Ligand SMILES: Nc1nc2c(c(=O)[nH]1)N[C@H]1C(S)=C(S)[C@@H](COP(=O)(O)O)O[C@H]1N2
């Protein structure tokens with residue numbers, strides 16, 4: 001397979017370049033070129049760093065596979081939602097999420113707050129992709145939403161931005177970030193519908209991040225706050241997301 005041989009080639013290249021210093025040296029080289037994921041110091045760091053580097057060097061623009069309508073999974077799989085959502089969530093749900101706001105701040109020239117009707121008025125993209133959970137199940141669905149890159153442009157994300165942090169209405173329990181390449185990738189959406197219907201509580205209503213090139217846990221539900229930054233270490237415990245605290249890598253690409 002093409003990808004496998006590329007991966008081997010790069011791994012060999014980095015290890016050769018690092019010489020006797022091995023993985024540690026490889027990390028130093030990768031660090032020099034800005035190729036270190038935020039959680040690289042954790043126990044799965046070296047392997048994850050190599051995966052991330054291969055992806056960023058060879059696959060930055062690669063598209064996640066898109067499927068045909070006949071391949072959509074019926075009924076779709078819906079994961080359990082973790083701890084109970086705050087009471088304000090259910091109040092907003094009762095009200096058709098008319099009061100929901102998606103805030104975008106940080107390294108932007110026009111910090112903004114978008115309502116759902118703002119989001120619906122922006123250019124939409126629909127794509128049929130697979131959502132794969134780290135626990136081994138997956139399903140195919142058609143997600144519709146606005147490309148995150150469009151919101152970054154509207155807010156005027158500054159050129160020195162390196163990461164985009166996103167939080168849900170469960171801000172401490174579930175938050176994540178993408179590097180600027182993944183954030184600007186055309187398939188990365190702020191989704192509001194799946195299979196032609198508005199999202200529901202189970203699917204992350206009213207807005208959910210959809211990152212089809214990475215595992216399902218990066219597709220955070222109930223999104224209400226996006227922050228553009230050049231300093232990912234400032235957020236949470238500095239590892240780029242809540243994933244490492246649960247034993248999962250920040251970079252969840254293939
Ligand atoms: N806010 C929030 N987002 C979340 C989760 C969650 O529990 N809370 N679960 C994640 C995980 S582990 C997966 S695999 C997907 C599942 O998406 P689905 O319910 O559409 O299948 O949502 C992700 N987003």
Ligand SMILES: [Mo]
Nearest residue numbers: 133134216217
């Ligand atoms: Mo998952």
